[in-house]
Amino acid sequence: MTASTAANGYRIVDVDEAEERFSLFADVESRFPYREFSDEQEFRLYEGGLHVTGDFSAETDGDWVPYNVIVDGDLTVDGDLSWWDDHMGNFVLVTGNVRARNVLLCGNPTVVVRGDLLVDNGVFGCRGEDGGFLDVGGVTRAKTIVNIRYFKMTFSGGRPDATLVADPSFTSCSADFTASCPVDFADDELSEVLLPAMLDPDGYVDEGQIEWALVEGRPILRPGAVPSHLAALAELDALRARSEEVVELDLADRNLREFPEQLFAFPNLGKLSLAGNDEIHQIPERIAELTALEELDLSGLALKRLPAAIGRLEGLRVLDISGNPLRDLPDELGTSPALTVLRARSLNCPIPESFAPPALEELDLSRLRSADGFPHAVTRLARLRTLDLTEAVLGEIPGALLGLTALEELRLDGALGGVPRLPDLAALPRLRVLHVNGHDGDTGRYPDHDLLDAVWPITTLEELNIGRWGAGRHDRRPALTGLPDHAFAAMQGLRRLDLSRNELSELPESFYQLRQLQVVDLHSTSLDRPTLDRLAETFPQVQIDLRGVPTRNDVDDPNWRAVHDLVTNGQAKLGRDHPAAVQLFEEALDRCGTGASFSDHDQLYAYYGLVYALSRLVDADEGLTDRLIGYAERALAMVPEPGEVWHFTDEGQFQEEVTRTAGNSLAWQLMKRGELDRALSIVERALTFGADPAYDYLRDTKVRILLAMGRAAEAYLVVDHVLTRNPDFSDFADFTSAPEFLHWRAANTLT
Incomplete structure (x- = not known):
């Protein structure tokens, strides 16, 4: 502490008193195991709050801080609150509010503010690989918050009122990291939005320059830096002047916070992507007003439900709802009249029995994790041509699947663990593509080799994947070391075959009779030398992947x-x-x-x-x-x-x-x-x-x-970044006198 005046001087308390009075287990212990170091770190208690007229900084002993701080009341710092630890860690607990010019945190300290955090300028956290937390229970206000390099920040009182530059994975609006916190600029955008002076000569973030700029009250962000969600909304506003002409909009990965109301200004919008905007929590029922919509991508949002109005979009042909935490699907989706393609990867809710879009031809339910297991409603989709259940948790493949007489592609890779038997797939008259690899789909359940007996009789196949039937983790299943001689006898139209990652030393005789083969994957098998020689002789024009086959790597071979x-x-x-x-x-x-x-x-x-x-x-x-x-x-x-x-x-x-x-x-x-x-x-x-x-x-x-x-603005950001650290970079010599770039640079950098 420098130039400080305490409302009351601190006193040393033991760990038991600290726990009893301040319930440290509630928010400190989960971040920092202070009891393990209580014999080496004292507990300094400031009662009645603390006012520091200058900076409040950690007093170090080598590479760590040998004490913890509890402020019972408000902490007011006229200067900067600067705390760090490069060793075992320490904590600062404030039961009230914190006011400071800047808050600068580095390394492994745990700073808990149970009240509000009110900062005149900036909050900066970095290098928290082995710890390092800022937890705020109340509201947070600052001009800028920068959270990078594994430091963790949680704001339980809601998103900070600040420009937030942070790694979204380590920034949350809940103490347990279950609620995301929308950022203005993600950490992978730093080189584009930080002023060049904030980067080192190699183009990496210079933590010292950021901290020093905050201390001096200088800006750290380019003046032209605009968060992508605001830029997207501005672009939509600009398009309204010719709204009748807009038929397609790609707003994927723009960090949008909610469904843009501007979209209702485009009556002819036929294709819309909002993919990857994981702060959008709901789609309004008004979406039914976008009557021209034919393709809608809502993948990777934060939707817990879909509006029933989606089922009333009579022209909607393609819908992607993958990667949403949906709790259910509306019945209206099952009657969508024109829906031809539905992609719903990583779905955790059941498929309703009423699900029966009359025109549906392609359905992606890969990584389905419904408690109901196999989605029986799909067996009534008479026009279905493609069904993807890759890595789905199914429990069974019912015989009713054979009623899908239009089915051409069936993907069950990694989905057969726990499936006792396969129906007679040869009864599917149009089945051309079948994927049934033996991976466990990360469930720990491996399918039995006997399931493959249902594959060999199929006569219509053009593509077959039966790779990855090896021993499995912890030898939970014997390795597939051989195939029956008749395995491919019925598949004379086979063009693509995947047998990779099986411990096959030779191939069955029926394999060599496949005259239509174009591509074969034998990667990471154990084929012997006679088999390799016969492959070369029999299939000279076929593309065969033999990488990772030990026999081929014979250093003594001429x-x-x-x-x-x-x-x-x-x-x-x-x-x-x-x-x-x-x-x-x-x-x-x-x-x-x-x-x-x-x-x-x-x-x-x-x-x-x-x-x-x-x-x-x-x-x-x-x-x-x-x-x-x-x-x-x-x-x-x-x-x-x-x-x-x-x-x-x-x-x-x-x-x-x-x-x-x-x-x-x-x-x-x-x-x-x-x-x-x-x-x-x-x-x-x-x-x-x-x-x-x-x-x-x-x-x-x-x-x-x-x-x-x-996309000139994006290009100029890269050029400016390179020329700032290397003005003599010859590849960009043409930009040093280009008026367009020089004008952009003058408007987007500070001297």
């Missing part, structure tokens, strides 16, 4: 050595002789045929090397474009999605480099072809591994795509 040597020599040519490198890498890939021995790494490197070399040749020879695009697509197909890359391994780091290089080249070529949405998606994937300024070339590609899409 072909394995030849592929490795070609890739090594091609690598040596990169940067010196790109045409020669292309030739060597393509020769290596020619040897990576079905059944051949080679390493997955060498194959991936060959694709990577081809992308690298061709991207440096394509400007002089546009005839190489198709080859470049094809190799980039194949490279990306071999790399796991970003969340599945093990970045701490050498292989994971190489996969990240492949994602960057192939993603950048592919996005650039797609942009030139005008495929802008796909190009942006691919460069965004590459940027998941592109935080380092060394990869600013990816940001250049993104900027060019955004400009081509007419």
